[in-house]
Amino acid sequence: MAPDKPLAFDPTVADRLxxxxxxxxxxxxVLHAAPVIGRLLPSLRLGSTLDEFFExxxxxxxxxxxxxxxxxxxxxxxxxRHPPSLVLKGQIVPLASGGEMALLASPRVADxxxxxxxxxxxxxxxxxxxxxxxxxxxxxxxxxxxxxxxxAKRLRQARDEALLASKAKSQFLANMSHELRTPLNAIIGFTxxxxxxxxxxxxxxxxxxxxxxxxxxRHLLDLINDLLDLARIEADRFDLxxxxxxxxxxxxxxxxxxTPQLRRKALKAxxxxxxxxxxxxxxxxxxKQIFLNLMSNAVKFSRPNGRIDVTVAREDDSGLRITVxxxxxxxxxALIPTVFEPFRQGDSHVTRDKEGSGLxxxxxxxxxxxxxxxxxxESVPGAGTTVALVLPSGSVIDGRAxxxxxxx
Numbered sequence: 001m002a003p004d005k006p007l008a009f010d011p012t013v014a015d016r017l018x019x020x021x022x023x024x025x026x027x028x029x030v031l032h033a034a035p036v037i038g039r040l041l042p043s044l045r046l047g048s049t050l051d052e053f054f055e056x057x058x059x060x061x062x063x064x065x066x067x068x069x070x071x072x073x074x075x076x077x078x079x080x081r082h083p084p085s086l087v088l089k090g091q092i093v094p095l096a097s098g099g100e101m102a103l104l105a106s107p108r109v110a111d112x113x114x115x116x117x118x119x120x121x122x123x124x125x126x127x128x129x130x131x132x133x134x135x136x137x138x139x140x141x142x143x144x145x146x147x148x149x150x151x152a153k154r155l156r157q158a159r160d161e162a163l164l165a166s167k168a169k170s171q172f173l174a175n176m177s178h179e180l181r182t183p184l185n186a187i188i189g190f191t192x193x194x195x196x197x198x199x200x201x202x203x204x205x206x207x208x209x210x211x212x213x214x215x216x217x218r219h220l221l222d223l224i225n226d227l228l229d230l231a232r233i234e235a236d237r238f239d240l241x242x243x244x245x246x247x248x249x250x251x252x253x254x255x256x257x258x259t260p261q262l263r264r265k266a267l268k269a270x271x272x273x274x275x276x277x278x279x280x281x282x283x284x285x286x287x288k289q290i291f292l293n294l295m296s297n298a299v300k301f302s303r304p305n306g307r308i309d310v311t312v313a314r315e316d317d318s319g320l321r322i323t324v325x326x327x328x329x330x331x332x333x334a335l336i337p338t339v340f341e342p343f344r345q346g347d348s349h350v351t352r353d354k355e356g357s358g359l360x361x362x363x364x365x366x367x368x369x370x371x372x373x374x375x376x377x378e379s380v381p382g383a384g385t386t387v388a389l390v391l392p393s394g395s396v397i398d399g400r401a402x403x404x405x406x407x408x
Contacts, residue, residue: 009095009102018104019124020088024050026068026099036124040086050103054078054088068092068101076103086118166234180224188217226359229289230342233366240283240370247280247287248273248312251322254291255310258299266305269295273312280320280395286367287389290375293360294324294387301385302328318393319373327384336377340365364389371395 014021015034023032028050038044044053051063058077059066071092080086090105109115191214194202202210232238248271255269262269280287298308311323331339342362365375372392379385 009097009100014102020090020105020107022050022103022105023095024068024092024101024103026101028063028068031100036120040119041080041082043082050078053081055081057087068099072101076105077108078105083118085114169231171231181221181228184217184221184224188214188221191217223359226363229363230359230366233363233370238367238370240286242281243284244279244281245284247278247320247322248276250284250288251291251310251312254288254295257292258295261296261299262308265299265302267299267302267308268306269308269310271310271312275312275314278312278314278320278396280391282371282391282395283367286371290364290367290389291322291324293364294322294389297360297387298324298326298328298385301330302326314396315390315393318396320391320396322389322391323386324388325384325386330379330381330383330385332381333379336379339377340375 009023014023019034019036021034022030022037025031030044030046030048030050032046033041033044041053049064054063055078056063056066056076057079059070059074063071063078072094074091076088076090076092078088078090080088087108088103088105089108090103092101092103094101107118107120109118109120115121191210193199195207195210195214197207229238252271255271258269295308295310302308306327309323309325311321311325313321313323315321340361342359361375368375368389368391372394373390376388376390377385
């Protein structure tokens with residue numbers, strides 16, 4: 001056992017596992033003696049030096065003249081001065097407590113008669129492994145500790161590399177998203193002008209093509225915006241800008257924005273709140289983004305001529321709950337956790353014909369968490385889904401406030 005790898009040593013455990021042991025200081029003075037040795041050497045006193053009671057057969061010479069460091073990793077054979085028939089064979093190992101050392105030994109006896117002469121019984125040896133086996137165990141423990149240290153070092157290195165890779169990925173997504181959004185906005189803007197025939201009529205066939213380009217451009221821009229938001233959130237660069245606003249007014253505005261999608265499927269949306277003047281403090285744009293995502297999913301998975309109910313109410317703990325409930329296709333409750341994972345869209349047979357990046361609910365959930373809130377979902381296959389944004393009580397303010405008032 002190398003001296004630079006000390007062991008933790010509990011004397012009470014050592015008394016049970018190593019009946020023939022001594023704890024020594026750097027001057028080879030006895031600090032602790034196992035009960036069996038204390039019985040065999042009644043004159044041994046704590047604080048006495050080892051060579052007062054033992055002479056060294058191996059290594060040869062008085063122990064007092066041998067540096068403690070020379071004894072570590074050295075097999076010792078010691079003969080007791082009184083009685084001289086007691087011979088111990090063992091090894092010294094360093095301990096974690098300061099400069100203390102432990103002598104782990106076993107008696108060298110030839111037969112049962114010699115054991116009786118020394119005053120030893122089978123019980124004195126029953127719990128004791130041979131020193132050689134003990135040292136093998138200790139060496140194995142040391143090797144395990146070294147392997148664990150190496151593994152921990154490798155894990156830390158892998159973690160650091162993963163963090164750097166994640167940061168690089170997020171930075172790449174953010175940069176590419178900015179680069180792609182600029183030309184896409186131009187494409188969408190010019191196709192919108194042509195579809196509107198601002199500068200003159202265009203053939204119907206080309207008008208249809210332009211509508212497809214405009215729709216595809218909008219879809220691609222939405223995907224890029226989702227990727228940009230995800231990159232900013234994962235890079236901890238999504239800074240919330242809290243303001244005080246009337247939540248029902250904001251949701252009413254969002255429902256009006258969704259009117260074209262609602263009309264295409266002949267859906268009705270109802271907004272209800274027991275406290276129409278309820279105000280909250282939050283990032284208005286983030287709350288709007290969360291709600292629009294929940295509404296988009298409700299429209300996407302609702303059957304034609306259906307209904308979507310939006311409810312704003314206080315939680316029991318005075319928090320706020322914004323609920324969006326549809327009577328659409330629903331999903332298996334066992335799949336609900338998967339829809340909040342990035343790039344996942346729940347049940348594949350339900351979503352395979354639905355557009356989307358699979359990022360919406362994940363981003364909405366992360367934005368809610370940044371506010372100290374959460375997104376909760378309940379669903380019954382074939383009967384609809386209810387999704388709720390829950391914000392903590394600290395976000396809720398009684399009464400209406402002027403929109404745009406900023407809070408630090």
